[in-house]
Amino acid sequence: MYERWVDAGYFTADAESDKPPFCIVIPPPNVTGSLHIGHAFEHTLIDIMCRRKRMAGFETLWLPGMDHASIAVHALVERALAAEGTSRRELGREKFIERTWEWKAEYGGRILADMRRLGDSVDWTRERFTMDERSNRAVRTIFKRLFDDGLIYRAERMVNWSPEMRSVLSDVEVEHREVEGELVSMRYGDGENAIVVATTRVETMLGDTAVAVHPDDERYTHLVGTEIELPLVGRLIRIVADEHVDPSFGTGAVKVTPAHDPNDFEIGRRHDLPMPTIMDETGKIANTGTEFDGMDRFEARVKVREALAAQGRIVAEKRPYVHSVGHASRGKFEPIEPRLSLQWFVKVAPLAKAAGDAVRSGDVTVHPKELEPRWFSWVDNMHDWCISRQLWWGHRIPVWYSPEGTAVCLGPDEQPPAGYTQDEDVLDTWFSSGLWPFSTLGWPEKTPDLAKFYPTSVLHTGYDILFFWVARMMMFGLYAMDEKPFDTISLHGMVRDQHGKKMSKTVGNTVDPNVWMDEFGTDAVRFALARVANPGTDAPIGDDNVLAARNFGTKLWNVTRFAMTSGASPALPLPSSPTDADAWILGRLREVRDQVDALLEDFQFAKATEALYHFTWDEFCAWYVELAKPQLADETTADGTRAVLGHVLDALLRLLHPISPFITEALWQALTGGESIVVAEWPVAPGADVDVAAARRVTDAQKLITEIRRFRTEQRVPDSRRVPARLVGLDAAGLGAHLESVVALNRLEAAAAGFAPTATLEVALAAGTVQVELDTSDAIDVPAERARLGRDLAAAQKELDQADKKLGNPKFVDKAPADIVDGIRARRAAAEADIERINSRLAALPS
RNA sequence: GGGCGCGUAGCUCAGCGGAAGAGCACUCGGCUUACACCCGAGCGGUCGCAGGUUCGAACCCUGCCGCGCCCACCA
Numbered sequence: 001m002y003e004r005w006v007d008a009g010y011f012t013a014d015a016e017s018d019k020p021p022f023c024i025v026i027p028p029p030n031v032t033g034s035l036h037i038g039h040a041f042e043h044t045l046i047d048i049m050c051r052r053k054r055m056a057g058f059e060t061l062w063l064p065g066m067d068h069a070s071i072a073v074h075a076l077v078e079r080a081l082a083a084e085g086t087s088r089r090e091l092g093r094e095k096f097i098e099r100t101w102e103w104k105a106e107y108g109g110r111i112l113a114d115m116r117r118l119g120d121s122v123d124w125t126r127e128r129f130t131m132d133e134r135s136n137r138a139v140r141t142i143f144k145r146l147f148d149d150g151l152i153y154r155a156e157r158m159v160n161w162s163p164e165m166r167s168v169l170s171d172v173e174v175e176h177r178e179v180e181g182e183l184v185s186m187r188y189g190d191g192e193n194a195i196v197v198a199t200t201r202v203e204t205m206l207g208d209t210a211v212a213v214h215p216d217d218e219r220y221t222h223l224v225g226t227e228i229e230l231p232l233v234g235r236l237i238r239i240v241a242d243e244h245v246d247p248s249f250g251t252g253a254v255k256v257t258p259a260h261d262p263n264d265f266e267i268g269r270r271h272d273l274p275m276p277t278i279m280d281e282t283g284k285i286a287n288t289g290t291e292f293d294g295m296d297r298f299e300a301r302v303k304v305r306e307a308l309a310a311q312g313r314i315v316a317e318k319r320p321y322v323h324s325v326g327h328a329s330r331g332k333f334e335p336i337e338p339r340l341s342l343q344w345f346v347k348v349a350p351l352a353k354a355a356g357d358a359v360r361s362g363d364v365t366v367h368p369k370e371l372e373p374r375w376f377s378w379v380d381n382m383h384d385w386c387i388s389r390q391l392w393w394g395h396r397i398p399v400w401y402s403p404e405g406t407a408v409c410l411g412p413d414e415q416p417p418a419g420y421t422q423d424e425d426v427l428d429t430w431f432s433s434g435l436w437p438f439s440t441l442g443w444p445e446k447t448p449d450l451a452k453f454y455p456t457s458v459l460h461t462g463y464d465i466l467f468f469w470v471a472r473m474m475m476f477g478l479y480a481m482d483e484k485p486f487d488t489i490s491l492h493g494m495v496r497d498q499h500g501k502k503m504s505k506t507v508g509n510t511v512d513p514n515v516w517m518d519e520f521g522t523d524a525v526r527f528a529l530a531r532v533a534n535p536g537t538d539a540p541i542g543d544d545n546v547l548a549a550r551n552f553g554t555k556l557w558n559v560t561r562f563a564m565t566s567g568a569s570p571a572l573p574l575p576s577s578p579t580d581a582d583a584w585i586l587g588r589l590r591e592v593r594d595q596v597d598a599l600l601e602d603f604q605f606a607k608a609t610e611a612l613y614h615f616t617w618d619e620f621c622a623w624y625v626e627l628a629k630p631q632l633a634d635e636t637t638a639d640g641t642r643a644v645l646g647h648v649l650d651a652l653l654r655l656l657h658p659i660s661p662f663i664t665e666a667l668w669q670a671l672t673g674g675e676s677i678v679v680a681e682w683p684v685a686p687g688a689d690v691d692v693a694a695a696r697r698v699t700d701a702q703k704l705i706t707e708i709r710r711f712r713t714e715q716r717v718p719d720s721r722r723v724p725a726r727l728v729g730l731d732a733a734g735l736g737a738h739l740e741s742v743v744a745l746n747r748l749e750a751a752a753a754g755f756a757p758t759a760t761l762e763v764a765l766a767a768g769t770v771q772v773e774l775d776t777s778d779a780i781d782v783p784a785e786r787a788r789l790g791r792d793l794a795a796a797q798k799e800l801d802q803a804d805k806k807l808g809n810p811k812f813v814d815k816a817p818a819d820i821v822d823g824i825r826a827r828r829a830a831a832e833a834d835i836e837r838i839n840s841r842l843a844a845l846p847s
Numbered sequence: 848g849g850g851c852g853c854g855u856a857g858c859u860c861a862g863c864g865g866a867a868g869a870g871c872a873c874u875c876g877g878c879u880u881a882c883a884c885c886c887g888a889g890c891g892g893u894c895g896c897a898g899g900u901u902c903g904a905a906c907c908c909u910g911c912c913g914c915g916c917c918c919a920c921c922a
Contacts, residue, residue, distance in 0.1 A: 158920090176919085183922085198922060212922095246921065254922050262920045324919090338920090373850055377918060463917090498871095500859065500915095531870090532860085537852090538916090540859055544871050551884045562881030610861080610869075625881075706888095713888040719877045747879065802866075811902040820865055820903090827866070 037495045037503070037541075038462065040513040043118055044526045045492060045533055045605055046460050051658035052600055055682035093392050100393055118513075119522055119661040138439035139395045139432050140412040142480055147399075147409040151347045152387075154399075154407070158265045159386055161339035162328040163283030163297075167390040168343055170428055171383060172467050174336055175329040180320035184305055185250070187313045188237075189228040195220070195239070196315050197255040200323055202308070203300040205230070206288045207278035208237055210256040212267050215241040217252050231313055232290060232304065240271045259340040277340055281390075297337065344388040344397060344425070351475035352382045358474060358484050365488045367603055368536040371463055375489075378467050387428045394426030412444075434472030437485035459486040460603070462494060463536060490603045491536050495529075498542025516546050523660035524550035530659045531613070533605035552613060553663050556656070559621050560649060560667045566632055568645035570672055575640025578691075580737065581627035582644045584698040587690035588619055589648050593683050596655055612656055620648060623702060630740035646671065651683040700765040701738040707763045708746045708772055714788045715759070715781050719747065724775040726751040733768040751775070759785070762837050764830065769837070782845055789838050789845075796834035803828035 077100050081087055088096045146152045160169040185198040188211060195211055208230055213220040220239070227236040237256075244267060245254050258268025258275040268275050280286040283297045292300045308314050326336045356379040358364040359372065366372045388397060399409050400420035410416060435443070441450040455477070459470060470489055477485030496502060497509040504510065516525045527549035532539040575582060592615045599608035624645075631641040650672055657664040657677050668677040717723060725748040730736055743749070757773035759780045803824050806812050813821055 200922075244921090249921065256922095261922085263922080264920095266920085323921095370851060371917095374917060377850060381918080466917095496859095498859070502915095534861085537860095542859085542871095545859085547884080548870060554884045555882065558882035558885085560881085565881075607861080614869085621882085622886090709887060710889095713876065716876075719879065719887075744879095799866080806865095806903080809902060813902080815902045816865075823865085 037511050037513045040118060040525065041495050041529050041533070041539065042460070042462060042492065044529045045603075047119065047526075047661075048530060048600070048605060048658040049458070049460065049603075051661065051678070052682060054678070055654065055657070055680060057681075088392060096392055117517060117522060119526065134442070135432060135435075135439055136395060137412040138435050138443055139427065140398045140410070141444045142435060142476065143398050143427075144409055144411040145480070146346065151351070152344060152409075153347065154342065154344050156340060156342045157345065157384075157386070158262045158338050159341045159343055160326060160328075160336045161281070161341065162334065162336055163281065164328065164332050164334050165391070166281050168339075168341060168386055168388065169328055169336060170386050170430075173329050174326040175333075176324045176326050178322055179325045179335075180322055181325065183318040183321035183323075184314060185316040185318075186231075186308050187315050188231060188255070193223060193226065193228055195223065195228065195253050196251045197253050198250045198316075199255055200321060201260075201297075201301065202305045203285065203292070203297055204257040204260050204278070205255060205304065205308075206233055206285065206290060206292060206300075207257045207260055207276050208233075208255045209235075209258055209268065209273045209276065210238045210240050210271065212240050212242040212245050212254045212256050212271075213252060214245040214247040215243065217245075217247040219252060231311060232307055233288060238271070238273070240267070240273075242267050242270060261338050265338075265340065275340055279337065279339065283337055343386050344399075344423075346385040346387055346431075348382045348385050348475070351479055352379045352471075354478040355379045355471060355474040358478060364474070364484050364486065367488055367490045371466070371491055371536055374463075374466065375471075379471060382471075385428075387431050388423075388425040389428055390424075391426055394429060395432050397423040397425050397427060399423045430468050430472050433469055434476040435480070437473055437477055438481055443480070454481060454485070455483050456486045458488045458490055460490040460492070463491040464494060466491065492533055493536055493538035496538050496540040498540055498544065500538070500540040511542075516543075520546045520550040521553065521662075523553050523663045527552060527609065527660050530605045531609040533609075534607075535603050552617065553660060555617060555621060556653075556660075556663060557667065559616075559625060560653075560671060562625065563645045563649050564671060566628075566645065567642045568649065568671070569642060570646040570650035572639065572643035572646060574643050574647060575637075578640060578644065578694075579627075579631055579637055580691075580694040580697045580701075581624060581631065581741075582640060583691035583694035585620065585624040585648055586644065586688070587695055588615065589651055590685055590688075590690060593651065593655060594685060600658075609659055612652075612659070616652060616656070620652065623698075624648070626745055627698075627701075627741050630744050634740070653677065654680050654683050696766055697734055697738070700733060700767065701735055701741060703765060704735070704738075704763050704770055704772075705742055705745045707761060708742070708748075708774075710788065711759070711761055711772075711774070711785075712746065714784045715776060716784070717776055721777075722747050722749045723777075724749050724751050724755055726755060726757065726773040728771040728773065729768055730770055733765050733770050735765075735767075735770070748774075760841075762841065764834055764837065785845060786842065789842050793835060793838045793842070796831045796838065799827060799831040800835060803831060 077088075077096070081091065081099075091099070143152065160171065160174045161167075162169055181200045182202075183198055183200055184202050185196055186202075186205070187194050187196050189195055195213075197211060199205065211228065213224065215224075220241075223239045224241045226239050228239060229235070230237050240256070244263060245252065254264075254267075256264045256267050256273065258264045258273050259277045260279065265275070267273070276287070278285060278288050279297060285292045285295050285297065285300045287293070292303060295303060305314065305317075327333050328336050356376055359366055359375055359379075366375055398411075399407050400416040400422050401407050402417070402420055408416070408420065416422070432439070437456060438450060438454055441447060441453055443450055459473070461470065466489075473485050477483065494502070497511070501507070501509060513525055524546050528541060528545040529539070531549065532541050532545065574586075578586070592611055595611050596608045599605075599611065628641045628645060631637040650668070653664045653668040653671070654677060657668070657680070661678070665677045668674060668680065674680060712719075712723070723746070725743070725746075727739065727742065730739055730742075735742075751773070755773075756775060758776045758778065759774045761772040761774070763770050763772065806824050807821075807828060
């Protein structure tokens with residue numbers, strides 16, 4: 001239930017300075033005993049950014065944060081105490097906190113161990129930031145400053161109360177959920193004065209001090225200003241007229257419980273109504289002077305209704321009545337109770353406006369931008385923030401009271417006068433968390449770290465934490481530092497199960513990254529997570545994803561092994577006259593490098609990962625390595641091939657390193673003899689241009705090879721059989737140099753004397769048609785060949801029809817760009833040639 | 848009630864104005880000296896529905912239908 005307490009991190013980069021970017025990351029804590037998948041997700045993404053930046057020459061730094069973990073540990077401790085049959089109240093504040101520190105030390109170590117297992121790029125140069133002296137100083141400093149500026153005040157307000165935690169919660173900590181409740185209509189007063197009101201919380205009627213109607217509602221005009229007796233309690237309550245009431249809803253009359261409903265509280269203020277509190281801090285009815293005192297609120301809801309029914313006052317009951325109820329997002333997800341209470345608040349309006357303006361002006365960017373409206377709707381409509389908590393773990397409110405009740409707010413270096421006692425409440429964890437970007441750097445002292453690292457460049461976190469944490473950092477950063485805390489807010493989504501469903505313990509579809517790490521390896525988990533990480537979008541992931549990622553790692557391992565046993569080395573000089581395959585793969589490497597760089601810079605982890613996956617598997621392994629085999633057997637190209645293999649693999653491993661650090665480290669060290677890939681350079685674009693002609697020839701060779709494979713499969717020629725073949729027109733198509741590859745990849749052999757082909761293929765390529773004569777040693781399977789050619793014919797015919805349709809449209813020829821029209825014409829011509837060729841083949845087949 | 852987003856191959860998702868894609872699943876064939884955690888070949892989609900804009904729409908606009916998330920003090 002605390003699983004998503006905090007998961008956040010940010011890294012900073014300053015492109016201006018000499019050693020520009022560096023990173024700060026807050027390792028996400030977790031309360032479930034070990035790493036949570038959401039944390040693994042976020043951690044992985046941040047680590048990818050950090051590693052890449054570091055390889056590109058940026059200074060990196062992690063700043064492990066235990067601040068949030070403290071709160072999480074607090075919950076763990078409570079749970080442990082409950083298991084021991086005791087409670088924090090029995091234990092007492094001092095002992096409880098002492099106990100918590102022990103847990104924190106142990107638990108914090110565990111979190112860090114988990115992080116290391118995930119392969120984080122941490123420099124353990126910074127002491128942990130905990131609820132220590134430094135963070136206390138920061139909190140007290142900003143509290144005092146806000147207090148002196150009149151931005152912190154104490155007031156009796158309607159707050160969200162959690163009877164379970166016996167504490168107040170802020171608005172964001174309340175989750176509204178549709179529940180099936182009841183709507184009970186009841187009659188107050190009798191005869192002429194009778195008035196019917198409805199409620200979903202019957203027990204609150206014990207605290208009613210008025211009934212409100214709309215001023216223009218003629219049904220009740222005669223009653224306004226009169227008094228009526230409150231059933232069960234016997235108190236006289238007023239009938240007031242208030243604009244807030246909607247005359248068209250229900251009876252048009254509303255019961256008013258000022259101390260237990262936000263709307264009623266406002267009505268109470270407008271009409272100067274008494275505001276009796278009828279519930280204690282545990283949610284039990286109290287001080288009503290009725291038989292219901294001491295009952296739990298839910299029990300009272302039933303009993304009060306029964307008592308009213310006994311008096312014949314229940315007019316109607318609607319059940320189930322679906323309505324929205326606020327629940328405590330922490331703890332046991334119990335319904336929160338609106339309650340009048342004396343609490344500390346931050347006057348948010350000026351702070352929030354600055355936070356909104358920072359994004360509006362473009363000074364701070366939200367990525368992806370679809371989430372901007374969410375930011376504005378929050379920041380522009382924020383209510384004052386209740387910051388006091390009746391918990392024991394946290395920074396205490398730095399306010400002291402004299403015996404007479406005089407309050408004084410003290411800064412970090414001030415001592416309270418004798419006899420003063422400190423406020424018992426602690427601050428909302430997000431209050432101190434909001435200081436993170438600068439308090440961890442030594443603020444309020446003007447430290448070199450602060451000067452160097454503030455403001456940061458990027459904050460990366462889940463969108464679920466936008467309001468809790470990001471908004472607070474923005475407000476406090478702008479207020480305390482007079483400068484935004486970061487340039488860019490980069491948001492990722494939530495990890496979902498393989499069907500895109502929300503992970504939930506009750507559904508049982510949660511996954512434990514530790515189990516995955518044990519089963520598939522850490523790199524596989526990271527790769528799988530990165531591969532589904534689209535900005536701001538939820539990420540579905542299951543065993544299959546991790547399995548595929550594991551297989552990818554194995555593939556990488558195997559291809560490196562092949563390259564090394566072939567003598568590949570990045571230290572060898574690249575060939576001065578590369579083969580087509582060499583030129584092609586080097587060109588592709590360059591393109592992929594540029595693509596990956598741009599994608600990662602734009603937080604497109606999934607696309608960058610996908611690009612690397614395809615390049616590695618489908619281009620490098622599936623084609624280049626196969627084309628390289630004959631090159632390695634040829635003395636004239638062998639050395640150059642070893643160099644290209646080594647060069648491409650070296651760069652590829654470095655490109656993959658941020659995503660899968662462990663395997664790339666092992667392979668890269670073996671391949672290059674380098675000290676560590678962690679400190680290797682991020683690949684830079686080579687100077688040479690992409691060789692377009694060579695690339696086209698490789699594409700042709702691929703097509704030729706694929707067509708022959710198709711034929712073999714269709715004809716059920718066993719893969720093991722070498723097929724004598726003669727290729728006609730290869731030189732004319734510019735593919736003379738590829739003969740070896742075509743022969744090797746299709747398991748062909750040179751035509752011997754007396755070669756008598758049993759079949760002939762014609763493959764149309766960019767630079768001409770190649771005839772492939774094959775001796776399959778059997779009569780060919782005519783129906784199969786007919787079917788194959790028939791499919792090709794249908795495809796060509798469809799192509800021709802589409803082209804004809806377009807070209808037959810004068811408007812298309814007239815208005816479409818010339819290159820598009822030319823392209824269609826070329827396709828039409830090719831399709832026509834294909835049809836002619838295929839038809840002649842079909843005609844030549846024995847019947 | 849407001850805001851954002853999504854409905855594309857059996858599943859999860861890319862593509863967002865000029866030839867329908869990937870992973871997994873499925874079918875068929877393979878122990879080809881890196882790899883069976885593999886290789887090769889395939890099957891599979893009127894891109895939610897209806898209009899509109901355009902020479903051209905999965906992609907832009909409008910309206911519906913279904914779904915998700917966030918925000919919101921209606922008893």
